[in-house]
Amino acid sequence: MRLADLATRSSISASTIKYYLRVxxxxxxxxxxxxxxxYDDSHLRRLALIRALSEVAGLPLESVRRVLEVVDDESVQLxxxxxxxxxxxxxxVAQEPTSHSAQRVNSLIERHQWQLSPDSPHRRVLxxxxxxxxxxxxxxxDALLDQYAQMLSTIAASEVGPITTETDRASAIEHLVIxxxxxxxxxxxxxxxxxxxxxxxxSKIS
Amino acid sequence: MRLADLATRSSISASTIKYYLRVxxxxxxxxxxxxxxxYDDSHLRRLALIRALSEVAGLPLESVRRVLEVVDDESVQLxxxxxxxxxxxxxxVAQEPTSHSAQRVNSLIERHQWQLSPDSPHRRVLxxxxxxxxxxxxxxxDALLDQYAQMLSTIAASEVGPITTETDRASAIEHLVIxxxxxxxxxxxxxxxxxxxxxxxxSKIS
Numbered sequence: 026m027r028l029a030d031l032a033t034r035s036s037i038s039a040s041t042i043k044y045y046l047r048v049x050x051x052x053x054x055x056x057x058x059x060x061x062x063x064y065d066d067s068h069l070r071r072l073a074l075i076r077a078l079s080e081v082a083g084l085p086l087e088s089v090r091r092v093l094e095v096v097d098d099e100s101v102q103l104x105x106x107x108x109x110x111x112x113x114x115x116x117x118v119a120q121e122p123t124s125h126s127a128q129r130v131n132s133l134i135e136r137h138q139w140q141l142s143p144d145s146p147h148r149r150v151l152x153x154x155x156x157x158x159x160x161x162x163x164x165x166x167d168a169l170l171d172q173y174a175q176m177l178s179t180i181a182a183s184e185v186g187p188i189t190t191e192t193d194r195a196s197a198i199e200h201l202v203i204x205x206x207x208x209x210x211x212x213x214x215x216x217x218x219x220x221x222x223x224x225x226x227x228s229k230i231s
Numbered sequence: 232m233r234l235a236d237l238a239t240r241s242s243i244s245a246s247t248i249k250y251y252l253r254v255x256x257x258x259x260x261x262x263x264x265x266x267x268x269x270y271d272d273s274h275l276r277r278l279a280l281i282r283a284l285s286e287v288a289g290l291p292l293e294s295v296r297r298v299l300e301v302v303d304d305e306s307v308q309l310x311x312x313x314x315x316x317x318x319x320x321x322x323x324v325a326q327e328p329t330s331h332s333a334q335r336v337n338s339l340i341e342r343h344q345w346q347l348s349p350d351s352p353h354r355r356v357l358x359x360x361x362x363x364x365x366x367x368x369x370x371x372x373d374a375l376l377d378q379y380a381q382m383l384s385t386i387a388a389s390e391v392g393p394i395t396t397e398t399d400r401a402s403a404i405e406h407l408v409i410x411x412x413x414x415x416x417x418x419x420x421x422x423x424x425x426x427x428x429x430x431x432x433x434s435k436i437s
Contacts, residue, residue: 064421073366080363103378105432111423139428147424154416157286163406165414172389173421176382181425183378185433200369205426208371210360212422213415215379217317218353219387222412227391230308 122152328358
């Protein structure tokens, strides 16, 4: 298809697509002459991915570019690609977490026998979130954290399992990296739904 | 305490606190003379709440103000306060979701007997998320959505239950509204941890 058709089918403007081509976020089409090229389904798919990362996951374009580099780099192992992408996507933690919260996170990881890299950014992010809740006098008890951890371990097996057995490396990495990120809005929205429903049931009883 | 002490103890600058006082985000202290007032723990707590909503939940100050209005309004019922706050905090959905995704969301709500207001914003937000994943050819099967829904229903009961039996209305509303929002980073961070761990275990086996 031509650029105009690619724009129509992807619902992304031709000028934005040209920009993506220029900065290398999108791979070039098959050049037909000095003025036009042909694009295919791989371009449509990449455009959808760029939009999902920027709009659904809320990433700035520079981070989108770095995630795509990892996805495209054949030398990166599946597990390392996930780690790199998650690292890129974790919001930086400004303050050093308190040792109390850092210790709670370590205990949690031990209790659930999670295999986390010592410099995994999630440790600091979680400890920081606990610190903030502590300041509000609203820190979750360990029992609730354990309930979260148990259910997320079960779910992770359902989510990660089918992907890592895929034979096509590129789509496996894409699915692993993107699935971790793009399913997050599903989970948070469905949690809000569950809260609304639970609260509605209680308000009827009382 | 004086304003300077409030600033020290809350780690928020005196000029920012003065701004919050001016726009009504923070209630006035007890006036001692034309030049100074005394502040107490209620001010510390409110400042921590403002910071949590703006920094942890990522809300613009205008939305923080609207959430606090609901928390402060004695005439608003617990359940309605939660609904209003969630409404304010849901990102607006630009496109009308496809009827296919809207139908999937309706079926999901029916299967799990969730009591959701017909105009709950979560319906559109979830349908929109499904549409985006559909475009990526990466839409979750109903089985996974059901797994999410089941576990979130169980967790919602643990989360909402203890709060709604609190006797102090103000703190119950505060906990319900804030808990729904501020625990989200815990859940998404712990999910990333579970993915990293699951992926690490699989990469050792293979």
